[in-house]
Amino acid sequence: MAAAGHDVQIDHVSHRFADYVAVDDVSLTIDGGGLVALLGPSGCGKSTLLRIIAGFIAQSSGRILFDGAPVDHLPANRRGVGIVFQNYALFPHMTVRDNVAYGLRAQKWERDDIGPRVEEMLRRVHMAQFADRFPKQLSGGQQQRVALARCLATDPKVLLLDEPFAALDKNLRFDMQVEVKRLQHEYGITTIMVTHDQEEALAMADRIAVMSRGRLEQVASPTEIYDRPATLFVNQFVGSTNLLRGELLAQDSNGALVRLDDGTALRAADSKGLMPGAKVVVAVRPEGLVLSDNAVEGARPGRIKTVMPLGPQVAYDIETEDGAALKAVVARSGASGLREADSIVHVAPVSPAACNIFAIE
Amino acid sequence: MQRDSLALAVPLAALFLVAFIAPLCVLLALSLSGDSEFGRFTLQNYVKFFTDRFNYSILIDTLLLGIKSTAVCLVFGYPIAWVAARSSPRVQSLLLFIVVLPIMTSVVVRTFAWIVILGRYGVLNQIVQSLGLTQEPLKLLYSEVGVVIVLAQVQMPLMVLPILTVLSRIDPNLSDASQALGAGAWRTLWRVTLPLSTPGIVAGCILTYAACVTAFVTQSLIGGARLVYMPLHIYQQAVGANNWPFAAALSVIFMIAVLAAVALLNTIAARAHRHA
Ligand SMILES: Nc1ncnc2c1ncn2[C@@H]1O[C@H](COP(=O)(O)OP(=O)(O)OP(=O)(O)O)[C@@H](O)[C@H]1O
Ligand SMILES: [Mg+2]
Numbered sequence: 036m037a038a039a040g041h042d043v044q045i046d047h048v049s050h051r052f053a054d055y056v057a058v059d060d061v062s063l064t065i066d067g068g069g070l071v072a073l074l075g076p077s078g079c080g081k082s083t084l085l086r087i088i089a090g091f092i093a094q095s096s097g098r099i100l101f102d103g104a105p106v107d108h109l110p111a112n113r114r115g116v117g118i119v120f121q122n123y124a125l126f127p128h129m130t131v132r133d134n135v136a137y138g139l140r141a142q143k144w145e146r147d148d149i150g151p152r153v154e155e156m157l158r159r160v161h162m163a164q165f166a167d168r169f170p171k172q173l174s175g176g177q178q179q180r181v182a183l184a185r186c187l188a189t190d191p192k193v194l195l196l197d198e199p200f201a202a203l204d205k206n207l208r209f210d211m212q213v214e215v216k217r218l219q220h221e222y223g224i225t226t227i228m229v230t231h232d233q234e235e236a237l238a239m240a241d242r243i244a245v246m247s248r249g250r251l252e253q254v255a256s257p258t259e260i261y262d263r264p265a266t267l268f269v270n271q272f273v274g275s276t277n278l279l280r281g282e283l284l285a286q287d288s289n290g291a292l293v294r295l296d297d298g299t300a301l302r303a304a305d306s307k308g309l310m311p312g313a314k315v316v317v318a319v320r321p322e323g324l325v326l327s328d329n330a331v332e333g334a335r336p337g338r339i340k341t342v343m344p345l346g347p348q349v350a351y352d353i354e355t356e357d358g359a360a361l362k363a364v365v366a367r368s369g370a371s372g373l374r375e376a377d378s379i380v381h382v383a384p385v386s387p388a389a390c391n392i393f394a395i396e
Numbered sequence: 397m398q399r400d401s402l403a404l405a406v407p408l409a410a411l412f413l414v415a416f417i418a419p420l421c422v423l424l425a426l427s428l429s430g431d432s433e434f435g436r437f438t439l440q441n442y443v444k445f446f447t448d449r450f451n452y453s454i455l456i457d458t459l460l461l462g463i464k465s466t467a468v469c470l471v472f473g474y475p476i477a478w479v480a481a482r483s484s485p486r487v488q489s490l491l492l493f494i495v496v497l498p499i500m501t502s503v504v505v506r507t508f509a510w511i512v513i514l515g516r517y518g519v520l521n522q523i524v525q526s527l528g529l530t531q532e533p534l535k536l537l538y539s540e541v542g543v544v545i546v547l548a549q550v551q552m553p554l555m556v557l558p559i560l561t562v563l564s565r566i567d568p569n570l571s572d573a574s575q576a577l578g579a580g581a582w583r584t585l586w587r588v589t590l591p592l593s594t595p596g597i598v599a600g601c602i603l604t605y606a607a608c609v610t611a612f613v614t615q616s617l618i619g620g621a622r623l624v625y626m627p628l629h630i631y632q633q634a635v636g637a638n639n640w641p642f643a644a645a646l647s648v649i650f651m652i653a654v655l656a657a658v659a660l661l662n663t664i665a666a667r668a669h670r671h672a
Contacts (some may be wrong), residue, residue: 091572111575118576124569128591137587138577189577 040067040225041102041192043088048097049249050083057083058094059249065242067102068223070216071254072236075246076272081229084246085195088227090114101192112141117191117224121198123182125170131157131181132166138189156184159218176207183215187222194219196228200235212239233273237261245269263305267393270318277324277361279317283309283392290387293317297357299335303390314395321350321364323389326380334381337361342376349373353382427644441645451629451646455653458626461540462609462657465547466555469604470597472548473555477596478589480556481563492560496553503550507617510546511537514618538620546618547608554607555600562596563589591668598665602658609654626650 043065050058057080065071073081087094090111098105106114125134135156139149157163160180170178179199186194199215200208216239219226230236236243237257244254245268253265264270271278281295283306291306293315303317327334337353340360344367351374353361361382367373374380384390430436445451480491498506513519514536521533536542566589574584612627619625624632626646634643 086572089572089576091575111572112578112580114576116576118573120569120573122567122569124567124573126570126574126588137574137579141574141577141579141583185577 040069040223042067042100043193043225043227044098044100044103045084045088046098046100048084048087048094048099050080050087050092051095056249058087060097061246061249061251062097063244063251063254065225065227067225069241070219070226070228070239072240072243073227073229073246074233074236074243074273075231077231079246080249081231081246082197085118085197085227085229088193089116089118089195115189115192116195117186117189117193118195118197119179119182119186119199121201123170123178125178125182125185127170130167130169131162131173134170134181135185135188138185142189152188156188157181159187160184160214175202176211179203179211180214183218187218187224190222191224194224194226196226198229198231200230200232208235215239237273243273245272247272264318264391267316267318270391270393274320275362276318276320279319279359280395281315281317283311283313283315285311291392293390293392295335297335297355297359299333301333301384301390302387303392304387305391307392307394309392309394315392316395318391318393319384319389321362322348323385324361324363324365324382325385326351326353326363326365326374326382328380330381331383334383336379336381339374339376339378339380342373344373351380353380355382423644423647426641427648429641441642442649444642445645445649454624454626454629455650457624458609458650459653459657461543461547461615461625462605462654464540464544465551465608466601466605468544468548469551469555469608470601473552473600473604474559474597476552477556477559477563478585480560492556495556498550499553503613506550507546507614510542510549510618514542514545537618538623540619540623543615543619543623546614547611550611550614551604551607554603558599558603559593559596562593562599566592594665594668598661601661605657605661606654609650 045061045063048058048061049056059080061084063071073084075081083092086092088099090106090109093107098107100106101114126137129137132153135153136149139152144152153166154163157166160183162177162180162184165173165177165181170181173181179202183199196215200211203211212235228236228239237260240257242254243257243260245252245260247268253260253269255263255265260269260273264273267278270276279295279301281293281301283291284294284300285292286306286309290302290304291309293301293303295301295317301317309315330336335355337355339351340354341352343350343352345364347367348364349367351363351365353363355361363382427441428437428439430438430440476491476495480488483491511518515521516533516535516537518537520536524530524534536545570588570592571584574588579587609625610627612631615623615625616628619628630643630646630650633639633646
């Protein structure tokens with residue numbers, strides 16, 4: 036099936052509510068069939084951007100293009116954008132069947148084609164046996180599937196999902212994520228999904244766009260976002276991290292040498308073009324730290340405060356001598372058992388590549 | 397706890413009994429008694445009503461007047477409520493103020509203002525004539541058209557407020573969803589907004605209808621002496637003709653007729669709106 040999806044281009048779009056800038060010069064290109072997750076904290080403008088793409092609000096400046104053609108002059112009902120709302124927004128006075136048929140009727144499909152199409156869509160989302168129920172007689176996950184069927188029935192060019200799984204419990208959420216991913220792939224439909232659940236974004240998206248206060252911080256693949264965050268904000272927002280302050284001592288093609296505030300020296304793989312003498316903060320993910328019993332070069336001693344066995348991994352909460360708290364997550368290999376709380380360990384980064392440095396203004 | 401909540405309801409129940417049930421019983425008893433001697437049981441007042449064309453044509457005129465005024469009220473009131481529900485809070489309160497204004501003026505002042513507007517040489521006729529729309533002045537005052545116009549204006553808040561309440565409770569995502577599915581503004585209004593606002597429409601119609609058929613002052617002053625509706629008829633029988641038992645019978649019949657109309661409206665609406 037996998038039809039070639041439509042390209043979506045967001046070109047320097049800004050939006051102001053009175054004097055509040057909700058979306059600030061956002062540019063983003065999504066290739067046909069791609070799934071981009073818009074990730075960001077509450078109030079950063081994700082929904083506003085989605086509503087601009089859908090045509091519900093007109094942006095203050097910038098353009099939206101589908102397949103290279105601007106769509107800003109088209110009202111929402113002529114853009115061919117399908118949207119699933121966080122609360123599903125099913126029509127409460129219509130049966131499931133009529134909900135799914137609504138878009139087909141509005142778009143003047145042949146009467147004879149509507150019935151079979153509705154049945155097909157309901158079968159796809161496994162809701163055929165509920166066709167005659169009303170939305171309030173369905174569970175959250177069932178409503179969500181109907182909303183998806185209603186939206187996909189009209190073959191939209193672009194699928195917009197505004198926190199579609201927020202109201203679902205964990206297991207159902209996972210099922211629906213798999214299902215949406217499958218449908219999205221099957222239809223080859225370009226999709227933008229808003230979420231503030233980073234795991235969801237990492238699991239589902241081809242690319243992740245991280246937003247903060249109306250701006251795009253970084254657009255990249257999930258692994259890149261996680262391993263090489265462009266800004267400190269992205270680093271802190273996606274996954275957890277340890278922040279170590281220091282000063283850049285030297286910088287060459289192999290990376291950077293940083294002296295942390297407590298005197299330990301540390302190497303980072305990428306100096307990000309910063310000059311020696313710059314105040315920096317080094318971010319190391321918990322799994323980017325190794326613990327050893329003996330003092331090795333670049334390690335700082337610390338006392339283990341808490342031990343949290345997480346199945347295959349163990350998380351340690353470590354307090355260094357100068358009072359800083361570090362989180363470390365290490366794999367639990369057969370030989371090394373759990374370390375005891377209150378024991379002294381030496382903590383060092385696994386490799387320079389595990390350290391990301393950011394300038395402090 | 398059950399007992400406590402029952403106790404709390406006692407004052408209301410007492411008030412209801414004294415101020416509503418008791419007079420109703422008296423009214424009913426009165427309507428079943430003979431012309432003069434109170435207490436003798438007879439159905440003659442009811443027989444008189446239903447055998448006299450003049451009487452029941454007044455009832456029918458009154459019920460029709462209610463339907464017409466309610467219809468006009470709905471046709472103008474729904475758009476007002478729809479616009480108000482979509483407006484910013486400031487515009488919304490301005491609109492509501494304008495709609496509620498008639499309630500805040502004395503019924504007599506308001507009615508005489510309308511007489512000035514609707515009269516043969518009134519404001520409205522002068523405008524219509526100066527626009528060249530008609531040669532002869534329109535007969536608005538002392539006509540049913542005039543009564544309908546004035547009733548619709550006066551009772552407007554009873555229509556607008558319930559509809560506005562229901563409209564502003566409808567999830568705004570629903571009309572966005574409708575639009576994104578390809579529906580234009582009219583389809584969205586017709587298929588989504590209107591069906592979901594039926595509870596407000598029904599409430600508004602019931603309130604407006606009940607208020608219009610019983611609006612004694614407006615009906616009598618705008619309608620004049622030759623247009624007789626039930627409230628005036630009852631008044632004339634009671635005070636003019638001093639025939640209290642017959643007036644009581646008229647009241648009972650009128651009340652039942654209005655209740656029946658309201659119940660009918662309710663059933664139709666409930667059937668149309670079973671699931672929303
Ligand atoms: N109609 C509006 N008028 C004024 N300000 C608005 C309006 N809608 C949104 N905003 C503001 O714009 C900002 C972005 O809102 P938006 O709904 O896009 O956030 P979001 O990223 O979707 O957040 P969440 O994750 O909580 O849904 C917020 O600060 C909000 O207060
Ligand atoms: Mg949002």
